[in-house]
Amino acid sequence: MRKPKIPPQEVNLAEHKAAIQREERRVTSYDVAMVAGVSQSAVSRCFKPGASVSKSTYARVMKAAAGLDYIPNAAARSLITRRSNMVAVVLSQLANQHLPAALAELSQQLTRRGKRVLLFTMQQEADIGHVLADVWQYQVDGAIVVAALSDEQVQEFERRRLPLVVFNRNLRNRTVTSVLCDQYECGSLLAARLATAGHRHFGIIAGPAESVVAAERRDGACDRLRELGLPAPVVVTGGFDYASGAQGLRDIVARLGRHPDAIICGNDLLALGCLDVARHELRIDVPGRMSVAGFDAPEPSTWPGHDLTTLRQPIHAMALAAVDMLVTMMDSTGQLAEKRTFAPQFVDGTTARLVPLEEATLAA
Amino acid sequence: MRKPKIPPQEVNLAEHKAAIQREERRVTSYDVAMVAGVSQSAVSRCFKPGASVSKSTYARVMKAAAGLDYIPNAAARSLITRRSNMVAVVLSQLANQHLPAALAELSQQLTRRGKRVLLFTMQQEADIGHVLADVWQYQVDGAIVVAALSDEQVQEFERRRLPLVVFNRNLRNRTVTSVLCDQYECGSLLAARLATAGHRHFGIIAGPAESVVAAERRDGACDRLRELGLPAPVVVTGGFDYASGAQGLRDIVARLGRHPDAIICGNDLLALGCLDVARHELRIDVPGRMSVAGFDAPEPSTWPGHDLTTLRQPIHAMALAAVDMLVTMMDSTGQLAEKRTFAPQFVDGTTARLVPLEEATLAA
DNA sequence: TTGTACGCGTTATCAA
DNA sequence: TTGATAACGCGTACAA
Numbered sequence: 001m002r003k004p005k006i007p008p009q010e011v012n013l014a015e016h017k018a019a020i021q022r023e024e025r026r027v028t029s030y031d032v033a034m035v036a037g038v039s040q041s042a043v044s045r046c047f048k049p050g051a052s053v054s055k056s057t058y059a060r061v062m063k064a065a066a067g068l069d070y071i072p073n074a075a076a077r078s079l080i081t082r083r084s085n086m087v088a089v090v091l092s093q094l095a096n097q098h099l100p101a102a103l104a105e106l107s108q109q110l111t112r113r114g115k116r117v118l119l120f121t122m123q124q125e126a127d128i129g130h131v132l133a134d135v136w137q138y139q140v141d142g143a144i145v146v147a148a149l150s151d152e153q154v155q156e157f158e159r160r161r162l163p164l165v166v167f168n169r170n171l172r173n174r175t176v177t178s179v180l181c182d183q184y185e186c187g188s189l190l191a192a193r194l195a196t197a198g199h200r201h202f203g204i205i206a207g208p209a210e211s212v213v214a215a216e217r218r219d220g221a222c223d224r225l226r227e228l229g230l231p232a233p234v235v236v237t238g239g240f241d242y243a244s245g246a247q248g249l250r251d252i253v254a255r256l257g258r259h260p261d262a263i264i265c266g267n268d269l270l271a272l273g274c275l276d277v278a279r280h281e282l283r284i285d286v287p288g289r290m291s292v293a294g295f296d297a298p299e300p301s302t303w304p305g306h307d308l309t310t311l312r313q314p315i316h317a318m319a320l321a322a323v324d325m326l327v328t329m330m331d332s333t334g335q336l337a338e339k340r341t342f343a344p345q346f347v348d349g350t351t352a353r354l355v356p357l358e359e360a361t362l363a364a
Numbered sequence: 365m366r367k368p369k370i371p372p373q374e375v376n377l378a379e380h381k382a383a384i385q386r387e388e389r390r391v392t393s394y395d396v397a398m399v400a401g402v403s404q405s406a407v408s409r410c411f412k413p414g415a416s417v418s419k420s421t422y423a424r425v426m427k428a429a430a431g432l433d434y435i436p437n438a439a440a441r442s443l444i445t446r447r448s449n450m451v452a453v454v455l456s457q458l459a460n461q462h463l464p465a466a467l468a469e470l471s472q473q474l475t476r477r478g479k480r481v482l483l484f485t486m487q488q489e490a491d492i493g494h495v496l497a498d499v500w501q502y503q504v505d506g507a508i509v510v511a512a513l514s515d516e517q518v519q520e521f522e523r524r525r526l527p528l529v530v531f532n533r534n535l536r537n538r539t540v541t542s543v544l545c546d547q548y549e550c551g552s553l554l555a556a557r558l559a560t561a562g563h564r565h566f567g568i569i570a571g572p573a574e575s576v577v578a579a580e581r582r583d584g585a586c587d588r589l590r591e592l593g594l595p596a597p598v599v600v601t602g603g604f605d606y607a608s609g610a611q612g613l614r615d616i617v618a619r620l621g622r623h624p625d626a627i628i629c630g631n632d633l634l635a636l637g638c639l640d641v642a643r644h645e646l647r648i649d650v651p652g653r654m655s656v657a658g659f660d661a662p663e664p665s666t667w668p669g670h671d672l673t674t675l676r677q678p679i680h681a682m683a684l685a686a687v688d689m690l691v692t693m694m695d696s697t698g699q700l701a702e703k704r705t706f707a708p709q710f711v712d713g714t715t716a717r718l719v720p721l722e723e724a725t726l727a728a
Numbered sequence: 729t730t731g732t733a734c735g736c737g738t739t740a741t742c743a744a
Numbered sequence: 745t746t747g748a749t750a751a752c753g754c755g756t757a758c759a760a
Contacts, residue, residue: 026446028737039747044739052745069523071500075439075448076737079752082390084439086482086502100464107485116502118450119481121471136435138450138480159433392753403731408755418729440753443736 010037013067020068027070036064047072084139087326090120090131091146098296098315099146102167105319106144113327115141128153136160142326145169148212149176163329165322168313170216177329179322179340181313183213183295186344187220190264190293190311193346195228198356199261199291202233205248205274207266209237214266217295221264233260240266245273246281253282259290262352268294268310275306275351291352297345309352311344318342374401377431384432391434400428411436448503451690454484454495455510462660462679463510466531469683470508477691479505492517500524506690509533512576513540527693529686532677534580541693543686543704545677547577547659550708551584554628554657554675557710559592562720563625563655566597569612569638571630573601578630581659585628597624604630609637610645617646623654626716632658632674639670639715655716661709673713678706 011034020027029043036043038057045051046061053061064070078084087110091099107117118140120131125147132153135143142163149166154176157164166178191202204221207214218235225233236251238244245265253259259282265271271294278284278292286292287309297312321340348354375398384391393407400407402421409415410425417425428434442448451474455463471481482504484495489511496517499507506527513530518540521528530542555566568585571578582599589597600615602608609629617623623646629635635658642648642656650656651673661676685704712718 026737030737040737041739041747041749042745044737045746048739054745057745069520071497073443073503073737074501075442075503076752077739078439079437079443079737079754080739082752089483100467103464104485107483108487111485116498117483117485119453119471119483121468121475121481123472133435134480137438139437139439156433390753393755394753404754405732405756406730408753409730412755416729421729437753440736441755443738443753444755446736 011035013064017068026073027068029070029072031068032061032064032070035068036060044072078139083141085114086116086118086138086140088118088120088135088138088140088143089146090122090128090135090143092122092125092127098313102146102315102319105316106167106323109319109323113323115327122147132156136162142330144322144326149173163326165326165329167322168318170212174339175337177325177337177339179318179325180342181318181344182341183216184220184223185341186295186311187217187222187264188224189220189344189346190295191221191224192228193354194262194264194291194293194352195225195230196356197291197352197354199353200230201256201260201262202230203249203252203256203260203263204233204235205245205252205263205265205270206235206237207240207244207270211240211266214240217264217266233264238270240269242269242273245270245275246277247273249274249277249282259284262291262293265292265294267296268308270294271308271310271351272306275308287351287353291354293352295344297347307350308347309349309354310347312347314342314345375399377428381432390437391432393434393436395432396425396428396434399432400424442503447505449478450480450482450502450504452482452484452499452502452504452507453510454486454492454499454507456486456489456491462677466510466679466683469680470531470687473683473687477687479691486511496520500526506694508686508690513537527690529690529693531682531686534576538703539701541689541701541703543682543689544706545682545708546705547580548584549705550659550675551581551586551628552588553584553708553710554659555585555588556592557718558626558628558655558657558716559589559594560720561655561716561718563717564594565620565624565626566594567613567616567620567624567627568597568599569609569616569627569629569634570599570601571604571608571634575604575630578604581628581630597628602634604633606633606637609634609639610641611637613638613641613646623648626655626657629656629658631660632672634658635672635674635715636670639672650715651717655718657716659708661711671714672711673716673718674711675708676711678709682706 013035016031016035020031030040032043033040038061042057043061045053046058089106093099110117118138120135122128122131128147144165144167146167148169149171151173154173164176166176168180170180171178202225204218206218222233234252234255236248238248248270249263263274265274271292275286275292278286278290284290294308294310297310377399380395380399384395393404396407397404402425406421407425409417410422453470457463474481482502484499486492486495492511508529508531510531512533513535515537518537528540530540532544534544535542566589568582570582586597598616598619600612602612612634613627627638629638635656639650639656642650642654648654658672658674661674
């Protein structure tokens with residue numbers, strides 16, 4: 001019923017192109033077929049890698065396609081193949097923290113594997129519900145979500161058979177595939193390193209009470225200190241900002257009557273605030289008399305001058321793993337839920353003493 | 365020829381759902397129609413805002429749709445409507461500078477208008493050619509590009525009738541719609557402000573020789589100083605990093621035999637390096653004896669402690685403008701190329717003296 | 729207001 | 745290797 005009822009009839013390129021222009025149509029594979037003097041299916045095959053086409057046909061088709069600026073329509077393709085080659089990446093607070101770095105890595109890795117990124121951002125993680133409704137519409141082949149999904153939401157992914165990888169969030173749900181850096185373990189590790197160096201009295205500037213990440217880091221540190229038989233640390237809460245770090249140290253010193261041996265901060269911004277108050281306001285020698293450590297080392301280029309002792313999440317490895325897992329799930333129908341947990345990288349700055357005092361003295 | 369030859373025949377929901385499951389099909393509007401006992405077009409109308417449907421039909425359809433977890437297929441829709449509601453956002457170096465903030469703003473604004481973001485990232489701006497080929501495939505309704513497009517590439521957008529807004533890049537091509545912060549003007553403005561305060565001898569740590577942005581800022585400052593009849597500034601080049609800022613000041617001082625009245629740095633990282641060397645190595649009183657200023661104020665939360673005098677690009681306003689223009693172009697067919705240039709915001713830090721010496725003395 | 733019939737542009741199947 | 749034909753899932757004239 002289509003116009004080109006007589007396909008193997010070659011048509012003049014320029015003329016045909018003008019006709020398309022006139023009719024305000026898109027250039028389709030039919031148009032290419034007419035100009036090349038082949039069938040529409042032949043054109044389709046030429047754009048499918050590994051299809052069986054003769055050299056001469058291929059050449060004629062490609063020439064016609066180039067002349068018409070023809071590009072296959074991804075929407076039509078995805079309709080029949082049931083694959084869009086798009087992956088949804090869902091996240092909030094893009095402006096904060098190391099998410100930009102993570103997004104860049106995810107995007108690069110997905111592109112390398114021939115997938116496109118359909119980006120969904122939200123103001124707050126709580127808005128995820130609205131976002132998911134959009135995700136379903138767009139026929140993505142999979143999703144990488146940086147948000148705390150509810151059990152129900154995870155189940156909806158399963159029901160729709162949509163491969164899902166949760167990034168950097170530790171869900172209770174055991175059936176979900178995720179890649180993360182164990183924040184509890186991070187807190188534990190940092191406490192242990194500092195304890196090994198001989199620190200006994202700890203202060204913790206934990207961050208927001210409602211933050212899951214902050215809570216896990218705090219609990220990891222507290223539990224480890226208890227296991228080691230050390231005194232319970234003084235814990236204060238607040239925001240995740242510079243000012244909270246500054247006030248946090250003041251509060252701890254006020255509560256304790258003196259400064260502790262070491263301060264663990266919920267993130268690096270807190271640590272910087274703490275550091276400045278310690279050095280310039282309270283005149284505490286850091287790291288001589290007190291150590292300060294944080295989490296979430298930013299890119300090397302940022303925060304120059306400071307040389308914080310901190311932990312860094314291996315974003316590159318995590319992004320690689322997330323994309324790997326997602327692609328595997330997309331290729332094989334039957335998938336196994338897996339949780340890959342990465343260890344943090346220790347960033348050996350100059351704001352914490354990490355060797356026992358005797359050794360430090362010996363070395364000096 | 366389709367199965368539901370007899371649509372107004374109500375079908376059991378659970379049974380039908382099981383059948384779909386069994387056949388491994390997607391849920392379509394036909395399925396909803398069968399369960400609701402209406403025609404497929406009725407279902408379609410129910411999902412189109414402002415279509416004429418009776419209350420009762422709407423209710424039956426929505427109930428069936430909810431029961432089947434039906435969501436309209438965006439690919440099929442875009443095939444017929446010729447609109448995908450997707451906008452391509454193309455950029456490189458996501459991890460650097462203020463691009464994350466810009467992307468977040470763009471994404472928010474586009475989402476607010478019911479558009480989805482299809483994200484294309486590249487390692488270098490030069491890779492834009494490969495990326496564009498992908499953009500054409502995905503039938504986006506428009507594109508926001510943060511890269512220096514060639515004339516040819518701009519023309520291809522026109523040829524394909526694809527609305528384009530160039531973000532933060534000053535193209536020679538006058539026919540392209542773009543939104544940007546004039547870097548030449550930024551340099552000029554900063555030089556003028558400092559000159560007004562009485563500074564006469566300037567040093568410029570310009571940044572990479574190959575960077576267009578760096579060159580424009582430098583030229584703007586140099587030209588303005590010349591217009592004001594001030595001595596030619598000492599200009600040094602290097603990278604865009606902290607170390608280059610530090611070395612830059614050393615070089616300027618070595619070349620001049622003393623330190624100048626004011627230093628203009630190609631970006632904030634350079635300024636920080638310069639600042640630290642000035643204060644801690646060369647023992648120069650900043651801003652008492654020398655002023656230091658930069659460009660590209662980062663988010664308030666970053667680089668705490670430093671309190672740099674600098675200029676900030678109004679990213680929020682720029683993103684808003686870009687999306688506004690793009691949406692306008694998408695809605696009306698005949699579009700007019702327009703270039704919207706925003707003025708930078710002055711960030712009044714503490715590293716530069718901005719009032720003439722007499723006033724400063726009087727105030728003291 | 730509702731249903732019929734068609735087409736959007738492609739890939740997949742099958743026979744030639 | 746090639747061409748005819750049938751889907752894919754939806755929106756939309758048009759007639760009822």
